[in-house]
Amino acid sequence: MRFDSVRKEYAGSVAVDDLSLAVREGELLVLVGASGCGKSTTLRMANRLVEPTAGRIVLGDEDVTDVDPVALRRRIGYVIQNVGLFPHRTVAQNVATVPTLVGWDRRRTRDRVAELLTLVGLEPARYARRWPHELSGGERQRVGVARALATDPPVLLMDEPFGAVDPVGRARLQQEFSRLQRDLGTTVMMVTHDIDEAVRMADRVVVLSRGARVEQLASPLEVVARPATETVAGLVGRGRTARLLALGRLEPADLDAPREDDGSGHARPGPSVRLGAELGDVVTALTAAVECPDGTTVGVLDEAGRHVGTASAASVVRALHRLTAAGGARA
Numbered sequence: 001m002r003f004d005s006v007r008k009e010y011a012g013s014v015a016v017d018d019l020s021l022a023v024r025e026g027e028l029l030v031l032v033g034a035s036g037c038g039k040s041t042t043l044r045m046a047n048r049l050v051e052p053t054a055g056r057i058v059l060g061d062e063d064v065t066d067v068d069p070v071a072l073r074r075r076i077g078y079v080i081q082n083v084g085l086f087p088h089r090t091v092a093q094n095v096a097t098v099p100t101l102v103g104w105d106r107r108r109t110r111d112r113v114a115e116l117l118t119l120v121g122l123e124p125a126r127y128a129r130r131w132p133h134e135l136s137g138g139e140r141q142r143v144g145v146a147r148a149l150a151t152d153p154p155v156l157l158m159d160e161p162f163g164a165v166d167p168v169g170r171a172r173l174q175q176e177f178s179r180l181q182r183d184l185g186t187t188v189m190m191v192t193h194d195i196d197e198a199v200r201m202a203d204r205v206v207v208l209s210r211g212a213r214v215e216q217l218a219s220p221l222e223v224v225a226r227p228a229t230e231t232v233a234g235l236v237g238r239g240r241t242a243r244l245l246a247l248g249r250l251e252p253a254d255l256d257a258p259r260e261d262d263g264s265g266h267a268r269p270g271p272s273v274r275l276g277a278e279l280g281d282v283v284t285a286l287t288a289a290v291e292c293p294d295g296t297t298v299g300v301l302d303e304a305g306r307h308v309g310t311a312s313a314a315s316v317v318r319a320l321h322r323l324t325a326a327g328g329a330r331a
């Protein structure tokens with residue numbers, strides 16, 4: 001899906017100024033930015049809930065404005081905060097909405113509903129016949145995702161999909177949804193104002209400012225380690241180090257210089273981490289190492305489990321420097 005110089009004005013005020021953006025097939029692209037910067041408008045133009053004032057949005061090789069909106073919405077799944085489940089339809093009927101509309105027979109629809117409920121972690125026997133008001137917020141959100149995926153759309157739009165879910169349920173949904181998206185290979189454009197959600201879930205993050213101006217479009221690590229503009233820096237500023245620990249990984253260049261008695265290749269007692277481990281996990285291992293005789297380092301193993309060196313707190317600092325130095329965050 002591609003946006004070419006897209007603009008949207010509402011009665012003289014500009015919501016989206018001049019947006020050009022290519023969404024890669026199979027990626028989870030997250031739009032993040034301050035309230036009112038034009039995220040939802042951007043998303044809603046993709047499925048023609050909002051018509052652009054100028055520019056083109058291309059899906060496959062078709063301009064979406066040439067596609068009948070109803071047909072288009074069958075090809076593009078849409079999930080919003082609070083889901084908008086039909087209150088007087090059961091869970092199964094909600095999930096079956098589009099299959100029924102497009103005329104699938106009963107058996108195919110029933111099988112698909114069961115498959116989807118299982119996919120989103122809701123056991124069909126327990127959930128299919130319930131009403132939306134008999135579900136928790138997180139369960140409702142899962143039904144919303146199942147409904148949006150019913151006819152296996154190539155593109156899924158999600159607007160603050162986990163916004164109404166409590167923090168614990170939310171983290172789990174984020175994780176499960178990321179896995180599901182990777183397995184299905186669905187192209188997803190998701191809107192959030194939560195930078196943590198963005199960097200946790202995205203393949204690439206687009207940071208937008210007023211008028212849907214693209215401040216930065218890059219991998220989560222790149223955005224956190226090397227913010228391109230003041231706006232991006234402001235967004236990732238607080239808690240940046242913690243985010244880098246979660247995103248950055250231990251590389252050979254970060255290890256301590258080998259010592260005479262190090263005997264590379266030989267097993268070493270005490271805690272160890274793998275090359276490529278998350279920096280946060282290295283910190284955890286270092287914390288555990290405090291109890292051991294050589295309390296300031298952990299062993300580092302390669303993929304084959306061979307000892308290749310040691311890491312210390314200085315290694316983590318080196319890694320943080322490496323990531324935030326110019327050209328360093330591409331990993």
Ligand SMILES: Nc1ncnc2c1ncn2[C@@H]1O[C@H](COP(=O)(O)OP(=O)(O)OP(=O)(O)O)[C@@H](O)[C@H]1O
Nearest residue numbers: 010014015033034035036037038039040041042193
């Ligand atoms: N139907 C409308 N009529 C007039 N102005 C609108 C309409 N919808 C949105 N806007 C304006 O367009 C701008 C962008 O709105 P949009 O909802 O896309 O922002 P957003 O980034 O999704 O915000 P939020 O994070 O608060 O949901 C805002 O200034 C908003 O007031």
